[in-house]
Amino acid sequence: MTAAVSEKKYTIKDIEALPDDKHAELIGGEIYMMAPPTRMHQEIVSEVLTSINNHIRKNSGKCRAYPAPFAVRLFADDSTYLEPDISVICDTDKLNDKGCSGAPDWIIEVVSPESVERDYYRKLMLYQSAGVREYWIINPMEKKVSVYFFPEFQTYDFNADIPVRIYPGFSLRISDLINIR
DSSP, X not given: OOOOOOOOOOOHHHHHTSOTTOOEEEETTEEEEOOOOOHHHHHHHHHHHHHXXXXXXXXXXOOEEEESSOOEEOSSSSSOBBOOSEEEESOXXXXXXXXXXXXXXXXXXXXXXXXXXXXXXXXXXXXXXXTOSEEEEEETTTTEEEEXXXXXXXXXXXXXXXXXXXXTTOEEOHHHHOOOO
């Protein structure tokens, strides 16, 4: 006779109960603790976010861009809670005091060695199924940016002008924003 194994399924309440200095994501009832970001990670997020916000302001855009930690609840359940590095939301009805309920229009993740599997596979599938229009994975280790404008996909190096598909005429060149040797 085999014993039944029960795995605890976590919920957003478990995430909300974490101490303020601990950050985690919840995917399918599993908690993934997040390591503190590196200086380079923060520099990339800061510079990319500044460029996005400057573009939005310059064009009197209605979208809003938020850096992590910013809660994104993709679905109407309590088993998935994410904190993308950058979330751009154009439908402000999705915003509330706790974050975003529903799919942001554009999500950017800066990958780290610990987040490769989550960013390139688990989150990719979640974002696509939730209706995220554009998903970028910035990989400072390989100096590449994977761009998903579902269902299209393209990879760029840091020296390329990367078109932002949700904002026609806007592009980013990562090498112009940061200095990576």
